[in-house]
Amino acid sequence: MPSPFTPRTARDRTIVALDLPTPRAASDLVDRLGDAVSFYKVGMQLVFAGGLPLVQELVGRGKQVFLDMKLLDIDNTVAGGVNSIAGLGATFTTIHAYPKAMRAAVEARPAGSVGLLAVTVLTSMSDSDLRDVGYSAPAAELVARRAEDALAAGMDGIVCSGEEAAVVRKIVGPDMMIVTPGIRPAGGAAGDQRRVMTPAAAISAGADYLVVGRPITAAADPVAAANAIVAEIEQAL
Numbered sequence: 001m002p003s004p005f006t007p008r009t010a011r012d013r014t015i016v017a018l019d020l021p022t023p024r025a026a027s028d029l030v031d032r033l034g035d036a037v038s039f040y041k042v043g044m045q046l047v048f049a050g051g052l053p054l055v056q057e058l059v060g061r062g063k064q065v066f067l068d069m070k071l072l073d074i075d076n077t078v079a080g081g082v083n084s085i086a087g088l089g090a091t092f093t094t095i096h097a098y099p100k101a102m103r104a105a106v107e108a109r110p111a112g113s114v115g116l117l118a119v120t121v122l123t124s125m126s127d128s129d130l131r132d133v134g135y136s137a138p139a140a141e142l143v144a145r146r147a148e149d150a151l152a153a154g155m156d157g158i159v160c161s162g163e164e165a166a167v168v169r170k171i172v173g174p175d176m177m178i179v180t181p182g183i184r185p186a187g188g189a190a191g192d193q194r195r196v197m198t199p200a201a202a203i204s205a206g207a208d209y210l211v212v213g214r215p216i217t218a219a220a221d222p223v224a225a226a227n228a229i230v231a232e233i234e235q236a237l
């Protein structure tokens, strides 16, 4: 069955990460972006600064919200977290791709509520960063294994870099969503990201959604930056 989370337009595929210090700063940026963007990611910086009510506010304004909580805990706690998140109206939330945590999340999630995405390997991690924390496999191999686990657990989608999107697509088939951070327009500064791709390349590799933070939020003209990314996605489709 096709996923209820399938995006309809290039604009719907662009998720702007609201990694900003205050709810007011986030709200101002949403106002400024207007109809250029319809999907926002709210993560730890904003939530810990009192931004959780913004989730329902944005949903009330007709926006979609990805509440990026990257849950990982004992099964009972993950289940409780997912149950609480389910009432907020977000389209997606994230669970680290550990089989027990993912199974607990899938079991706890009320039918028809929030979509569950598996965070495979953070896009800020290189192969050498992984070796530092005891993994000898390259990132691509670990992402593939975790994508298989996410499929088996019944998750709705995978968070991975553009570099792994094509392989992940082969593993999970057409109906699981692939959500790709580490997006940088050609020539853009990678910053702390290690596995990066341009919007066009990530879409061509099979990503359904692109998560874009600083290339839009730190741009001199965020509306122009967002429009350029949406246009690049449109061309790649």
Ligand SMILES: O=c1ccn([C@@H]2O[C@H](COP(=O)(O)O)[C@@H](O)[C@H]2O)c(=O)[nH]1
Residues within 6 Å of the ligand: 017, 019, 041, 043, 119, 121, 122, 123, 124, 159, 160, 181, 182, 183, 193, 211, 212, 213, 214, 215
């Ligand atoms: O593997 C991951 C998972 C999540 N993220 C999040 O995406 C944005 C990216 O922001 P940029 O400013 O475009 O780098 C950010 O909120 C991360 O928490 C990720 O980058 N990688």
